[in-house]
């Protein structure tokens with residue numbers, strides 16, 4: 001399956017990885033959207049509910065997680081990290097400094113692998129909030145993780161050992177594609193591309209559907225054709241040796257319908273995507289400067 005492939009490129013100096021026992025325990029701080037996507041994917045991959053300890057301040061959210069996944073849910077973050085080999089930080093970026101500072105004594109005691117999925121928060125700031133350079137893997141996942149079709153960019157600090165690299169990678173591979181980046185600054189680009197990307201494409205889906213409805217197709221038919229076309233194009237591009245440009249040329253007959261449509265899209269689509277990814281990347285950088293400076 002293409003989404004299970006991984007560009008297994010651990011950071012420089014790391015040798016090949018060793019297998020990881022599925023008996024490991026994972027704490028997740030913040031039981032929201034991404035936590036649910038991750039837990040759902042890992043359970044489908046063979047993880048057991050008893051391997052998770054999730055913390056969330058909202059009782060309704062804790063009940064939801066326990067009922068939906070059968071996992072233990074805690075109000076107290078420090079309690080959730082007890083006995084965990086890995087701690088996933090899954091709160092909003094603006095909360096992370098406070099949450100980590102509060103957790104710091106427990107983390108310094110148990111010394112787990114820290115896995116942060118927060119957009120725009122640098123590993124060095126997390127280590128500073130902990131008060132020690134514990135191993136940190138930064139992960140930028142995306143919401144299709146919920147259907148095991150996610151795409152995650154990973155970055156490891158030098159303190160992360162090979163077993164921990166394998167642990168982090170195996171977690172994210174359970175919910176989709178994994179790529180490692182060697183420079184932390186590239187995590188901002190990953191955020192602006194695949195982290196935010198599902199939203200860009202949902203917008204494209206809306207626009208295609210609306211355009212077909214405007215031309216007379218009923219909404220249900222327009223939606224089905226749009227979704228299957230986008231799914232089919234992505235699947236074909238993933239499975240093909242050809243570049244997207246070549247695949248596009250196979251659809252585009254000279255003087256035909258596609259050429260007429262592409263001519264319109266070429267008036268702005270490329271530059272819009274350059275600008276969108278640029279703006280999202282810049283926002284991730286700005287968040288890192290802002291939230292890192294706060295605590």
Ligand SMILES: NC(=O)C1=CN([C@@H]2O[C@H](COP(=O)(O)OP(=O)(O)OC[C@H]3O[C@@H](n4cnc5c(N)ncnc54)[C@H](OP(=O)(O)O)[C@@H]3O)[C@@H](O)[C@H]2O)C=CC1
Nearest residue numbers: 030031032033034056058090091092093117118119141142
């Ligand atoms: N959504 C996405 O597409 C992606 C998100 N991310 C990153 O993942 C992280 C989580 O995002 P997402 O899941 O969307 O956010 P959510 O708001 O859905 O989840 C965060 C959860 O953390 C809870 N929370 C708030 N305060 C605390 C606290 N002090 N201790 C523990 N938990 C707390 C929130 O509760 P309450 O709602 O009651 O405040 C909420 O349930 C973010 O840092 C984001 O940047 C990364 C990639 C993609």
Ligand SMILES: O=C(O)[C@@H]1CCC=N1
Nearest residue numbers: 119191194195196197
């Ligand atoms: O919009 C955000 O900030 C988060 C990070 C990537 C996707 N959602």
